[in-house]
Amino acid sequence: MLSEDEARRLTAQIIKLSKADEVEVSVGSARTTNLRFARNAPTTSGETDRVSITVTSRFGQRVGDATTNQRDAASLELAVRAAEEVARRAPENPEVMPMLSAQAYVAVPGAFDAATAEGGAEALADGVAVALDTARAAGLIAAGYVEVFESAVSLANSAGLFGYHRSTGSTLTETFRTPDGAGSGWGSSAAVRIADLDFVGVAAAASRKAAASQQTRPLAPGSYVAILEPAVVADLVGLFTRRLDGRAADEGRSYFARPGGGTRIGEALFGADITLRSDPHDPIVPGAPWGSEGLPQTAIDWVRDGKLTNLRYGRYWAAKQGVPPVPRPSNLLMAGGQGTTADLIARTERGVLITSVWYIRPLDPQTLLYTGLTRDGVFWIEDGKVTHAVNNFRWNDSPIAVLKNVTAMSAPVHTLSRDLGASDMAVPALQVSAFELSSVSDAV
Amino acid sequence: MSLADVALDAARSAGATYADVRIADYRTQGLWSREARVESISEAQDRGFGVRVIADGTWGFAASGLVTHDEVVRVARRAVTLAKVNARLQREPVVLAPVEAQRAVWATPIRRDPFDVALDDKTALLLGINAAAMAVPGVSFCESGMWFVREHKFFASTDGSYIEQTLHRCQPWFEVTSIDAKQGSFQTRSTLAHPRSAGYEYFEDHPWTEEAAQAGEDAVAKHSAPSVEPGVRDLILHPTHLWLTIHESIGHPTELDRAVGLEANFAGTSFLTVDKLGQYEFGSELVTAHGEKTHPGSLATCGFDDDGVPTTEAPLIERGRFVGYQTTRDQAAWIGADRSTGTSYADSWGTVAFQRMPNVNLLPGARPLSLADLIADTEDAILIKGDGSWSIDHQRYNFQFGGQLFYEVKHGKITRMINDVAYQARTPDFWHACDAICDESEYYVGGTFSDGKGEPGQANAVSHGCAPARFRGVNVLNTKRSV
Numbered sequence: 001m002l003s004e005d006e007a008r009r010l011t012a013q014i015i016k017l018s019k020a021d022e023v024e025v026s027v028g029s030a031r032t033t034n035l036r037f038a039r040n041a042p043t044t045s046g047e048t049d050r051v052s053i054t055v056t057s058r059f060g061q062r063v064g065d066a067t068t069n070q071r072d073a074a075s076l077e078l079a080v081r082a083a084e085e086v087a088r089r090a091p092e093n094p095e096v097m098p099m100l101s102a103q104a105y106v107a108v109p110g111a112f113d114a115a116t117a118e119g120g121a122e123a124l125a126d127g128v129a130v131a132l133d134t135a136r137a138a139g140l141i142a143a144g145y146v147e148v149f150e151s152a153v154s155l156a157n158s159a160g161l162f163g164y165h166r167s168t169g170s171t172l173t174e175t176f177r178t179p180d181g182a183g184s185g186w187g188s189s190a191a192v193r194i195a196d197l198d199f200v201g202v203a204a205a206a207s208r209k210a211a212a213s214q215q216t217r218p219l220a221p222g223s224y225v226a227i228l229e230p231a232v233v234a235d236l237v238g239l240f241t242r243r244l245d246g247r248a249a250d251e252g253r254s255y256f257a258r259p260g261g262g263t264r265i266g267e268a269l270f271g272a273d274i275t276l277r278s279d280p281h282d283p284i285v286p287g288a289p290w291g292s293e294g295l296p297q298t299a300i301d302w303v304r305d306g307k308l309t310n311l312r313y314g315r316y317w318a319a320k321q322g323v324p325p326v327p328r329p330s331n332l333l334m335a336g337g338q339g340t341t342a343d344l345i346a347r348t349e350r351g352v353l354i355t356s357v358w359y360i361r362p363l364d365p366q367t368l369l370y371t372g373l374t375r376d377g378v379f380w381i382e383d384g385k386v387t388h389a390v391n392n393f394r395w396n397d398s399p400i401a402v403l404k405n406v407t408a409m410s411a412p413v414h415t416l417s418r419d420l421g422a423s424d425m426a427v428p429a430l431q432v433s434a435f436e437l438s439s440v441s442d443a444v
Numbered sequence: 445m446s447l448a449d450v451a452l453d454a455a456r457s458a459g460a461t462y463a464d465v466r467i468a469d470y471r472t473q474g475l476w477s478r479e480a481r482v483e484s485i486s487e488a489q490d491r492g493f494g495v496r497v498i499a500d501g502t503w504g505f506a507a508s509g510l511v512t513h514d515e516v517v518r519v520a521r522r523a524v525t526l527a528k529v530n531a532r533l534q535r536e537p538v539v540l541a542p543v544e545a546q547r548a549v550w551a552t553p554i555r556r557d558p559f560d561v562a563l564d565d566k567t568a569l570l571l572g573i574n575a576a577a578m579a580v581p582g583v584s585f586c587e588s589g590m591w592f593v594r595e596h597k598f599f600a601s602t603d604g605s606y607i608e609q610t611l612h613r614c615q616p617w618f619e620v621t622s623i624d625a626k627q628g629s630f631q632t633r634s635t636l637a638h639p640r641s642a643g644y645e646y647f648e649d650h651p652w653t654e655e656a657a658q659a660g661e662d663a664v665a666k667h668s669a670p671s672v673e674p675g676v677r678d679l680i681l682h683p684t685h686l687w688l689t690i691h692e693s694i695g696h697p698t699e700l701d702r703a704v705g706l707e708a709n710f711a712g713t714s715f716l717t718v719d720k721l722g723q724y725e726f727g728s729e730l731v732t733a734h735g736e737k738t739h740p741g742s743l744a745t746c747g748f749d750d751d752g753v754p755t756t757e758a759p760l761i762e763r764g765r766f767v768g769y770q771t772t773r774d775q776a777a778w779i780g781a782d783r784s785t786g787t788s789y790a791d792s793w794g795t796v797a798f799q800r801m802p803n804v805n806l807l808p809g810a811r812p813l814s815l816a817d818l819i820a821d822t823e824d825a826i827l828i829k830g831d832g833s834w835s836i837d838h839q840r841y842n843f844q845f846g847g848q849l850f851y852e853v854k855h856g857k858i859t860r861m862i863n864d865v866a867y868q869a870r871t872p873d874f875w876h877a878c879d880a881i882c883d884e885s886e887y888y889v890g891g892t893f894s895d896g897k898g899e900p901g902q903a904n905a906v907s908h909g910c911a912p913a914r915f916r917g918v919n920v921l922n923t924k925r926s927v
Contacts, residue, residue, distance in 0.1 A: 032900070034899070034900060037533070038706045038707075039535075039704070039706070040535060042503075044505060044796050045526045046526070046795070046900075048795070049508045049509065050509055050794055063485075064485050065486050066488065067488035069509040070509065082487050083487070086487055089564060090482055090485050090563070090567070091567055091571075093483065095483075121525070121529045121530070128530075129532075132533060143706070143707075143708035145709055145900075147899075175708050177708055181713075252584070252625055252628070253623060259628025260625065260628065358712075360835070366630065367927045371835045392837065394844060398927045401925075401927045404927070421901070439842060439844075439919070441837040441841055441842035443839035444839065
């Protein structure tokens, strides 16, 4: 992983090689170590060191870029010349913007943990041993994946911009199944520090759900009151925020387009208790200091008290529309209520508890209608208690409808979304008045 | 001594009982445009090596982008260390099916290297596609792109194999959007063409501007197409659509790693469990599907897999019965097989090879039957072209697919375009409902660059050939909602 000094020297060396009107260099370096297991034993493991250097050259309105993973002088020269050759041959693009001058990027020291960066395969094996011991003791079969990474990114250009950011992270997912395949449970954990990865809690959750889900009773498709665990909410809210694109809304091809023209900014889309925001300084889910086009990340509301407040805008389109540019965020924080998923269950008279969802795909971009499946733990709630497991379902629903239907929320927690695979979210569990379970899935 | 031999020697010296090394470089180029301008052109080169070992009966893998003697030695030793660290958790040692030592060079047959084609020609083609679509009244936007990959890799193993391969893949793409500002609605239509293992000749041979103009007409027509009446309907699935249904409902369930639980935490398991092999009636007698990595032009085609096993063609479904799995060297013994079917692949020098889907094809019908004949023989059905939404559960039972274009077939004729269609079925029920497959003259090969599996996630490029087929009594949904 490159230090800040190394990143400064490398980017300066590349900028010096440039013959273009402007040049920008983006450098990433990372070491990732992982251990995968299944059938109560390790299957694959790996450790990979990667560097990626992207050079973007600009001649007037012509731009091209070239990427290399080699740091020797000859490779860097080749990459610079390749970017320039592409730029010279590229047609003029009227939307190309001058490169950003120096920006005041915030420092996010909480994104990096030295002990995590220095940890290694032994720490992962120790954690997986917890999973395997838990599964064997319960007569279950464990599969899972644990990964730890350290990463440094740097951005520099010939207009004086420079940024450096380093981070660490770790993720853990485990699926325990009964030997006869009749029950299955899943758990997950994500943390900046590997010391915070909850090996014991995840194994306990996967074990508990696998055991509890093995004697299902049939439940017919339909619209049900539902408790959505945070992993489910992270997937649904993550889909919602990925569509917050200002240009698509201005062009009339988005849910956030106002019929007849303009966007829905300012419109009350949800109840007053729904607030979604991003903040690189969040202590639990820290974000990166800059986003797309090198734009500084700042605290921003996307939805405040139910009203749509912001959409993402690239620099060209923002200037054209006379609005500030807004980069794609590096984290997502959803406000919640008090307590845990268990407290929401206790407040539910009758409903379905959905613990994770899978294979989500769009059905209608106009309404953000998606389809997906429940997986590894669906339960029936009666009089505030989980009474039994039910079959899995395909669901067809929209995160818009889900957020409109929220009736109660737990406190938000740092969550790994299972389908999107994103670990940059803190979201609550939700109680919703209706969730559309459209057909039965025989899968366990 | 070559760097490959340095890696193998270092691994052996550190205690590996088996080792292989892939030294690879990947060149990619991507171009993206919308309307009258080219948005971006990107070139990339990515070079490095990965060493995979078995030590103390356990796999270990390490990789680096720094291809030097000292780094090769360090990484090979690190792979052995990882294997030994994790061996304390192991229950049964990894066993590899035998393979003969191979010394070979293989390359995708191409007529024109896309990296030799001038950028001017490529940007002109993209802007031509956009212009053809934009010329259609009612079209609001058109985006287009092309992507080229050259995968050059050298594989060596302690079994004595030395294999050099150069694989080419390319992907065309465009999407046309029509806005109805009054209704506040929009409709899209993407290309019906698919990526291929080919050179730039694919881009020269396909009628792109004609297809773009047709796509524009289709996108506009969707605004006024009636919304489908949901219910149980017969379907005629065009190969530009059916390839994806094959991928999800035949390709993935016949992966042995899924069936035995290796993907239980991520991609999922399979309803085609090992006890069903050779016994289970998967579909109707018309349904025969083969896995292969040998057909020219198909994306997974190569000379040798990333275990160093020569590629083959093998049946998965034979006249409706489930008869075969996709396997690798470390899996073959699990089903009593003495050989791998050669389906190991890693998507980068930095990722570990494991079982990935080969091209899985539905064989065309034996008796003469054109699509026109099939439509003429159908009383009431929906014809679906192009791939849209797709989703399937983690054991590959319950699936739901959308599409690009939907047509009502009544009394042997296509009567009108309809819209908002998705169908949902249970895999074995669906394939048992197949009562007609067109002949070889209607055979078409679709595919994708982004078949996902594994942790960390890896992408696999794979193709699926098929002819139009009819399915009786499938549950059809209407996807229109208001929120």
